[in-house]
Amino acid sequence: MAILTDLRDPRIEGVTVTRVEVTPDMRQAKVYVSIMGSEAQQKLCLHGLRSSAGYLQSRIADRIDTRYTPRLQFMIDEGVKKSLAISQLLSELLPDTNATPADRAVDVPPDDES
Numbered sequence: 539m540a541i542l543t544d545l546r547d548p549r550i551e552g553v554t555v556t557r558v559e560v561t562p563d564m565r566q567a568k569v570y571v572s573i574m575g576s577e578a579q580q581k582l583c584l585h586g587l588r589s590s591a592g593y594l595q596s597r598i599a600d601r602i603d604t605r606y607t608p609r610l611q612f613m614i615d616e617g618v619k620k621s622l623a624i625s626q627l628l629s630e631l632l633p634d635t636n637a638t639p640a641d642r643a644v645d646v647p648p649d650d651e652s
Contacts, residue, residue: 544593544597545586545590545593545594547586547589547590547597547619549581549582549583549585549586550586550587550590551574551583552573552574552575552579552583553571553572553573553583553587554571554572554573555570555571555624556570556571556572556615556617556618557570557617558570561608564604564607564608565604565606565608565609566606566608566609566611567608567609567611568611568612569587569610569611569612569613570612570613570615570617570646571584571587571612571613571614571615572614572615572618573614580614584612584614587612588612591609591611591612594610595607595608595609595610598610601641
């Protein structure tokens with residue numbers, strides 16, 4: 539939530555946190571994000587997130603009562619990109635499910651009845 543509301547960095551926009559993996563000792567946290575836009579925009583946004591990690595860690599420290607505050611490491615989640623690529627491949631390979639039976643009919647030559 540703090541990414542969307544608290545950060546005022548113009549580089550950070552179109553970000554969705556997809557998952558967070560925290561080590562058992564709570565010292566490290568990998569934050570996987572999906573970023574809308576071109577690859578250059580994604581790299582710029584990721585750089586902005588990494589620059590804001592200290593501020594976000596302090597916000598987390600204010601909200602949780604633990605011995606350690608996790609050190610945030612931002613990573614781009616490739617899962618969304620891969621799922622879109624797979625979806626596109628499947629749509630090219632599989633027949634259109636919205637097509638009518640006549641659209642899907644294959645031309646079959648008539649039987650020779652001689």
